[in-house]
Amino acid sequence: MSSVAQPVPRPLRRRRDATLSLGVTTGYLSLIVLIPLAALVLRSTEGGAQAFWDAVTEPQAVAALKITFLISLIVVLINAVAGTVIAWVLVRDSFRGKSIVNALIDLPFALPTIVAGLTLLALYGPKSPVGVNVAYTTSALVLALLFVTLPFVVRTVQPVLLELDRDMEEAAQSLGATPLQTFRRVVFPNLFPAILSGTALGFARSLGEFGSVVLISGNQPFKTEVASVYIFGQIESDNVTGAAAVSVVLLVASLAVLLAIGGVRRWATRHDS
């Protein structure tokens, strides 16, 4: 080994760089994400636990949270099926224009949510050219949330399906399994973790969605008002504590879903190896 002169011993320099990237990372995350969220949590409990509880159990808030969770659950179940079917068609089928369809899957992600809501309202609203008017109903909520959460299941299932070894399916079929049996016993168990984590991501997204539902749902309290719209209304009418309390409920739900997804991923990789 030649002795190259080094101005600073390497380990020490590395430590300094590590401090830089870590320092910037934690500083930025604190300033943008953590401090505001801490302010939110503290504000919601400012009046004590009772005030927090009162704000969360306000009938209109309870109704909004119930609607949000229920609709999100319905949306996610439809997504699990539709997303898997679409991913299947994109991987296993071949037809002209498939690459365009594949690119189109990300449209709900790229399109601003308010535009999504407006487009759905144009086709399925009062001036519908096809005579379907679901505006200001719970069906409108389902429709809007299906639009914005479309990519999640497709994009998590697709790569797994691409990687999937087809030998197993052929083996199953040559042993006399019907296509349906092959799917249920061979393909589905392999896709299940991906479907689950895509579904969970979609669920989290649905819980907090605002832009796409605000125009089409009509925002009627106790009927079509979701949690984020309720929070927005409370901010507008200066009930900040009430808004903060319901926000904390959504925040906890988001964290729980993220933790669950982490759990699903760990479980899936353990079963892989």
Place this chain on the structure above:
Amino acid sequence: MTARYLLRFTALGYLAALLVVPVGLVVQRAFADGPGDFFKAITTPEAMHALWLTILIALIAVPANTVFGVLCALAIVRRRFRGHGLVNSIVDLPLALSPIVVGLALVLVYGRNGWWGSWLIDNGFQVIFALPGMVLATIFVSLPFVVREVVPVLREIGDEQEEASATLGASSWQTFWRVTLPAIRWGVAYGVVLTTARALGEFGAVSVVSGRIAGRTETMTLHVEERFQSFDLTGAYASSVLLALLAVATLLAMTLLRREDGT
């Protein structure tokens, strides 16, 4: 065979009913009164200002999140530190959090009655109902994308080349520019495209922190809503088409980058 066609038409029908036909209809409606009205609608002073403001916010938020995203990905993949898992989860949080909650949280820190708001306002620096708040909200919601795209690439390339470069006497700055960055460039580019799309399209969080003052704190997405609420459907559809065009450009960029990356 029939099952295959059944699945294909189910999938395509679902996509048509949910995505293609509604968006197509809005494009058609925007031009229903001729291209003249469309251009008139997108060149009103409010619409022009909204477009400029949207671009300005993206021009600040996207570079900030790109630099942060690369540094954060490096910290997550290459460093061992306490709270590793915590940083990882916090980065994902904006993906799962309601934009309205994001907006409210920012108001509670930077608003008039917030933690630092009154001090900032007394010193002549308004964050909420002004550009800085809108930038903060946009940075918050678009924060995860560069990190999430770069982390897997960094894991895949490993650190052997970086180690070799360091052993050969390169400074860590040189190693970053000459070895690490070229290796992760497609990941960064993909992340930047996603960040930009999210930044241009953000609605909820910006809606809370901006005060929605037409011609002052109104972005494109807020302008669409404001036009709709004022019963100016042509105006709302015209601005929507502009935003939809940006979305299509995003899809194109994503497709090209995926091809470039070979995945």
